[in-house]
Amino acid sequence: MEENVIESQTEALNFIGGEWVPADSGETSEVVNPSNPSEILGTTPRSDRAETERAIEAATKALPDWKATLPASRGAILMEAANIIESREDELATLMAREAGKPMKEARMEVGRAASIFRYYGSEGWRLDGINPPSARPGVTHASMREPLGVVGLITPWNFPLAIPSWKMAPALICGNTIVIKPAANASLNAAALVGILSEAGLPDGVVNMVTGPGSTVGDALVTDPRVKGLSFTGSTATGLGIQERAIGKKVQLEMGGKNPFVVMEDADLADAAAKISFSAFGFAGEKCTAASRAIVVEEVYDEFIGELKSATEAIKVGDPMDEDVAVGPVVNKDQYESILAALETAKGEGRVVIEGGATGSEDEGYFIAPAIIADVDNRSETAQEEIFGPVLAVIKARDFDHAVELANDTRYGLTAGIATKSLRYAYEFMARSETGLVNVNLPTAGLEFQVPFGGNKESGVGGREQGPAALDFYSAWKTVSVMPL
Numbered sequence: 001m002e003e004n005v006i007e008s009q010t011e012a013l014n015f016i017g018g019e020w021v022p023a024d025s026g027e028t029s030e031v032v033n034p035s036n037p038s039e040i041l042g043t044t045p046r047s048d049r050a051e052t053e054r055a056i057e058a059a060t061k062a063l064p065d066w067k068a069t070l071p072a073s074r075g076a077i078l079m080e081a082a083n084i085i086e087s088r089e090d091e092l093a094t095l096m097a098r099e100a101g102k103p104m105k106e107a108r109m110e111v112g113r114a115a116s117i118f119r120y121y122g123s124e125g126w127r128l129d130g131i132n133p134p135s136a137r138p139g140v141t142h143a144s145m146r147e148p149l150g151v152v153g154l155i156t157p158w159n160f161p162l163a164i165p166s167w168k169m170a171p172a173l174i175c176g177n178t179i180v181i182k183p184a185a186n187a188s189l190n191a192a193a194l195v196g197i198l199s200e201a202g203l204p205d206g207v208v209n210m211v212t213g214p215g216s217t218v219g220d221a222l223v224t225d226p227r228v229k230g231l232s233f234t235g236s237t238a239t240g241l242g243i244q245e246r247a248i249g250k251k252v253q254l255e256m257g258g259k260n261p262f263v264v265m266e267d268a269d270l271a272d273a274a275a276k277i278s279f280s281a282f283g284f285a286g287e288k289c290t291a292a293s294r295a296i297v298v299e300e301v302y303d304e305f306i307g308e309l310k311s312a313t314e315a316i317k318v319g320d321p322m323d324e325d326v327a328v329g330p331v332v333n334k335d336q337y338e339s340i341l342a343a344l345e346t347a348k349g350e351g352r353v354v355i356e357g358g359a360t361g362s363e364d365e366g367y368f369i370a371p372a373i374i375a376d377v378d379n380r381s382e383t384a385q386e387e388i389f390g391p392v393l394a395v396i397k398a399r400d401f402d403h404a405v406e407l408a409n410d411t412r413y414g415l416t417a418g419i420a421t422k423s424l425r426y427a428y429e430f431m432a433r434s435e436t437g438l439v440n441v442n443l444p445t446a447g448l449e450f451q452v453p454f455g456g457n458k459e460s461g462v463g464g465r466e467q468g469p470a471a472l473d474f475y476s477a478w479k480t481v482s483v484m485p486l
């Protein structure tokens, strides 16, 4: 196998059938450091459909042997990958901070999370539950067991460059599927590092393949190729819903946007709520589908809460993601930078500025945007309805609990929601009435645990949950065998 040169952070290649290969055309895309746009971190192949089709071919070829490999043996490879990931924490976290602008503290946590995910699904090799309910017919036994889907396509975003590929790859692999992954342009060096680790851990050639290049060609080839039986995507709602229309005959899972509310009730610990909301809204510059982007506060404590929120937010350090005390680094790229600043201008016209935020310097000095808080926002305004995916928090006033729940649900999204309260009645009623896939009581909306199902309702999610045991349901199909001994 050709040696990959990821460690030097200069060049990532496609990984097809166990070989590191360039794009057929030899064309590459530059990976820019968002903290310093004049620094080119490396290049990735600008591939096209032909390379994607060869990767699908390699995954198809590797499928029978991988499917026949004992689940515990598959699990042992995932466990080894977890060990390698952990042993390279500094290197992987640094790469994430440089490529995606993720602050080191969160980047280190993400490396740990990726290792835990591989360990968790690796241990499934000893379980992979089935069911055998009694038959209604005398003498008959049933056994229902999980079978892999076949070749699965994974289309991943830039905001969790290790964790998202890991929580898609690990359950897919333990179930016996083979993979072609197309990472986002701004996470390709990280994805290549992860693929290299899986290969080093002993994954046979062709079981995981990676192709980098535009979503509109490489991604689309995965979406439309009939040999790809399952497709898992994380990204924007617009791209996801387009994929759903084109992925004919496949099992599809889409994890998309959010406009996540955090309700603050009159009995809340306001300082605690402010800390959790500002972490949820501004950590990693709000570039999380789970970020809180609407604080919905009952009028009784509205002004007092805004004071607490202002103090909590002013304490956040913005700057070089390599600094372990920084919580907000640069946003990922020029497109995000421009669209967030435009959304912030709109927000300023739709509410009262509590913290102005915005660009901290010129674009040439890095894509840094400081947190902004805009109060008195109408929940039907653009600021409260459109995903900004940046450090902009809208504060919305509610009359009482019922009104707060109504506002929280008044969105096309349904990913995650939070409530700050000491009342069990409010907490349980909110859990029941929230139209989201996740509800957090006195906890941040962002920051998942890998062992519980994750995903959203409405336009936030389609096709079954990720993570925890739910992921096994996506990456497998039940086969029922019924036997009558004669």
Ligand SMILES: NC(=O)C1=CN([C@@H]2O[C@H](COP(=O)(O)OP(=O)(O)OC[C@H]3O[C@@H](n4cnc5c(N)ncnc54)[C@H](OP(=O)(O)O)[C@@H]3O)[C@@H](O)[C@H]2O)C=CC1
Residues within 6 Å of the ligand: 155, 156, 157, 158, 159, 182, 183, 184, 185, 186, 213, 214, 215, 216, 218, 219, 220, 223, 234, 235, 236, 237, 239, 240, 242, 243, 255, 256, 257, 258, 288, 289, 336, 387, 388, 389
């Ligand atoms: N839910 C989440 O966690 C995320 C949400 N977003 C939202 O999306 C917005 C835009 O970010 P962006 O990175 O452009 O998100 P996209 O949804 O466009 O990209 C996500 C992934 O899909 C790929 N892709 C793009 N177009 C297609 C296509 N036609 N067929 C198949 N795959 C495709 C992308 O590739 P490529 O990068 O090469 O274009 C990337 O790998 C953000 O502002 C944010 O609101 C973004 C990232 C994560």
Ligand SMILES: O=C(O)CCC(=O)C(=O)O
Residues within 6 Å of the ligand: 159, 160, 234, 287, 288, 289, 290, 291, 445, 446, 447, 448
């Ligand atoms: O909040 C998290 O830990 C994960 C968020 C996420 O999955 C995403 O932004 O895509």
